[in-house]
Amino acid sequence: MSRPAAPDDEARAVAERYARRDAQADARRYGLFDAAALQAQQERLRVMVALWRAHGWDDLAGRDLIEVGCGAGGNLLDLLRLGAEPDRLAGIELQAERAAAARRLLPPAVKLIEGDATVADVAPASQDAVLAFTVFSSVLDDAAQIRLAHAMWHWVRPGGGVLCYDFAVDNPYNPDVRGVPVARLRALFPRARAEVRRVTLAPPVARAVARLNPRLPAWLNALAPLRTHRLCWLEKL
Template structure:
C-alpha cells in the first residue's frame, strides 16, 4: 500500500469518527420519517433494476464495498441471495463487528482496504457501493477502488452505485461524485442512472415541520434530488 493511500484511508476513518461524535445519535434512525422515506425510495428503485436482471437471485454473487453494519447485505438476503454468495468489505472495525454480529456466518466479511480484499477476478455478478466514493477525497484512491471493483465483475455483471452528486458546503469531509466522474471511473462500462433522494438537510426540515407526505411533494422536483442510483454494466465477452 502506498503512503498516499494509507494516509487517505486513515483520514477517512478519522472523518467518520469526527462525524459520529458531532451528529445526533438518531440522525439515521429508521424511525425518523425522512430516513424511512429515503430508504424505501431507494429500495423500490433498486428492486426495479434487479427485477430486470437475468437468472435467479439465489445464483447471483454480490460483493459490497463499505458494507457498514450490514444493512444492505441483509436486504440482499431477504431478496433471495444465498449467504455463501455474499461478500462485504468494511474499513472501520466497529462497523465490521456490527455487521458480523447480524449477518449469517456464511457471509464473507473482510476488514480493511477494499481494493485489497482478495476477491477473485471475474467472480462477482454484482458489486454494490452506497455513499462510499463520496467519502474518498483522493482521486487516486477513488480510481484504484473503481479498478478493483471492475476487475471483480464477471462479463455481463454490473456495479450498483448509489451516491450523491453535489457538494455539501456544511460538510467538508465528503464531496459529490457527479455522473461525469462515474463515467471516468468506469470508462468501459455501459452506464444508466436516475436521480433519487430529496436533499437530506431539506428532507429533515420538511419532515420536522410538515406532515410526512410532504417528502414526496418536494421530492417530485428533480433538481432537489441529490443522489444517483446508477447501473454500470460490464459487456459480455
C-alpha cells in the first residue's frame, strides 16, 4: 500500500499537473467568448444565487468570503459583481503566475494569498463562505483531500458554509483529475448540511454543439442526465 502524500508533496504534485496544461488553450476554452463556457458560467451564477437565497442571504454585503484555488481571479470578480465587498474578499492560489494574474485583475483591497491552502494563515471561524471550484478534482491523494477539507471547514463560522463546484465523473482523457461525486463531498464534510444542485452540460458536448449553434448548450442543459457537475452548499450549523 502506498503511503499518503505529505502536504508539501501533494502541493508540488498539483502544481506540476497544472504546469502541464496549455495555458493558452485553457484561456480560449474557458474564456467567456466561448459559447459553452459562457453558458456554464451564467448557469453557475444563477444556481449560486439561488442556493444563497434559500439559505436566507439577500446579498453578499458584510460577508467574509474566501476562494481556495482562485486562479486568475475570475470567480472573485463574479463575487464582486454579486455585491461582495473587496476588503472582505480573499483568494488563495498555489501557482505564482496565476496569483499574479489575479492581482492585476482585482481591486487592491482584495487579499490574495499565494501558497498551499492547508497551511494558509486564515483565522478559525472567520468566513461566511469558503469556495472551492474544480479544486478537489485536482487533488488526487485522499489524505490530502481530507486535510484541505478540514482546513476549509475550520475557517467557516457557524451559519456559513463551503461552496463546492466540481465534476462528479472521471475524465478518461485526463489522468491529472478525478471525479468528485456527492458521496465524496459528504464524506469530506461529514458535519455539514448539504444542498446539491446538478449543473453544467458535459463540456465536450457543450463545446461540440456550440460550434453548430451558440444557443444549443443552453437548450441541451435542460436535460439533467447531460449535466456532469455538482454545485454543493455545505452549511455549518
